[in-house]
């Protein structure tokens with residue numbers, strides 16, 4: 179008997195007390211918890227909660243100016259801009275070296291790139307979380323990982339209230355990355371240090387209107 | 397099917413029994429001060445974050461119900477998971493025990509032709525002693541979680557589920573980095589200070605080289621979803637993302653109990669876990685993947701489903717609930733015993749209240765008979781547990797088992813006598829105290845230099861695999877009474 183069958187047989191024997199007629203019934207799980215802990219103004223809540231993680235958050239009606247201003251605050255060697263980043267959000271002049279991931283950049287090139295500018299699939303207000311799903315304007319996962327600086331642009335209409343709604347809108351088949359602030363550790367005497375392996379700096383620009391609809395969700 | 401040896405690394409060989417180890421740990425006043433400060437800090441954060449959600453109890457109820465219902469139909473969900481992962485392009489392997497899991501992973505790594513792997517913190521691979529098994533095959537496994545790195549470089553053992561190096565001070569960590577990093581790769585900078593920011597930066601540079609050239613990664617899993625085949629890893633530092641994204645081959649080892657029926661179930665656990673674990677609304681990074689993705693991340697994905705004592709735990713209708721654990725470590729941080737002894741005293745990768753119930757069940761009660769007694773039954777762990785595992789109930793249940801095991805022997809050992817009396821007298825503390833004293837006195841007569849080299853009769857197997865410490869001069873209970881007086 180191979181181990182697969184052996185384990186399944188052991189499970190069967192271990193569950194002898196479970197009536198043979200019993201079936202797993204998702205409907206029987208008591209789900210009396212809230213669907214959302216957010217109030218009406220999810221944009222303000224997201225901005226506040228993301229800032230709690232020491233991400234720098236800007237709200238704007240004019241994306242190009244806000245992006246240009248954010249980039250001007252950081253002295254970056256270069257900026258990776260993934261395919262599909264909305265042209266109407268891009269500043270006319272980036273003022274720094276722009277890299278496309280086509281053909282795919284090597285890990286060493288990404289490591290040396292300096293920064294990355296992406297969109298996201300959606301954002302979660304209550305937890306201050308960005309979710310990337312490798313859709314247009316986001317690129318593959320390594321792009322938002324290796325550069326030391328990440329600037330993420332969120333359309334206000336992409337912000338959902340809480341985790342349950344976010345999961346309903348996401349497509350599980352896409353690779354998903356939930357990002358809540360810059361990377362961090364508390365491993366040394368529980369003192370929080372921001373910035374370990376992921377980007378050490380996270381800037382977020384929330385675009386209040388005219389979101390071109392970056393897609394990427396289910 | 398090969399013979400089952402689940403004891404491998406669930407119980408660290410050569411570890412003293414809990415009372416002995418606890419006595420030493422408690423004598424270490426600096427360790428106790430560190431632990432008190434650390435567990436106090438996380439406790440406060442967790443309470444604030446749980447308190448922020450007015451439906452916390454409802455979330456706990458849902459989490460507990462999902463876990464318990466899933467376990468009742470575990471075979472069904474595992475088959476579904478296998479089907480979904482396979483349909484998504486991954487490969488599923490089944491490992492009956494630690495030895496088989498280690499063999500599977502070793503062969504998968506060997507098939508890539510690589511001699512090193514990067515690892516993201518995983519309790520399951522600690523449990524099976526994977527790093528040691530890989531080393532025997534000439535494969536280097538690099539731990540990439542900062543705390544795990546500290547533990548690995550320091551030739552040490554983890555002492556907390558979430559913060560494995562909680563027992564180390566910043567000065568010690570600086571020394572370890574300074575002395576050992578060069579042997580493992582990029583050395584620590586000469587001018588390294590003991591500022592946490594500096595130490596984290598040294599780790600970043602040291603590990604970056606390894607991430608950039610890694611071809612194979614080994615990870616654990618926090619959750620795996622049966623209906624979609626999605627696997628989730630929850631982390632803070634980004635080392636998990638590095639391991640899950642950059643290499644060409646990803647091997648994930650997970651206990652069979654980690655399966656969740658549906659993707660939507662994550663909505664409960666992604667709210668419960670970060671708030672219970674680090675005391676945050678959400679941890680910095682959560683990665684989810686469903687098989688390999690073209691042009692993004694590993695080309696090969698292997699999922700190793702590990703039994704290693706879990707089906708035996710499942711068989712016990714009282715102990716079964718232990719398998720619902722999501723390894724948040726909240727129970728450690730509220731435990732008065734853990735706060736004073738630290739994690740090493742539990743002699744297993746699973747310390748604290750969860751360790752006191754999980755270790756004896758996974759390894760067999762005969763391998764860790766003193767652990768179910770490592771508790772005051774105060775109930776704080778149950779109140780803190782996000783999936784409502786009734787740890788005190790399981791502890792009492794296991795205490796009775798520990799006694800029954802010993803009772804089967806022809807030669808009544810002092811420990812067996814003490815435990816038998818303990819179980820009979822659980823409700824009468826004075827008799828328990830008396831019985832334990834009788835145990836200590838009897839045991840010391842048999843001991844030479846404090847170690848029982850070989851126990852007679854039914855306990856021989858146990859003492860053959862490890863030096864059995866003589867019953868300590870001071871019992872756990874006596875120690876508890878004394879130290880409590882000191883502290884309060």
Ligand code: SF4
Pocket residue numbers: 720721722723724725726727728750777780781782783784785
């Ligand atoms: S037993 Fe409960 S509180 Fe303890 S680690 Fe597991 S889930 Fe967390």
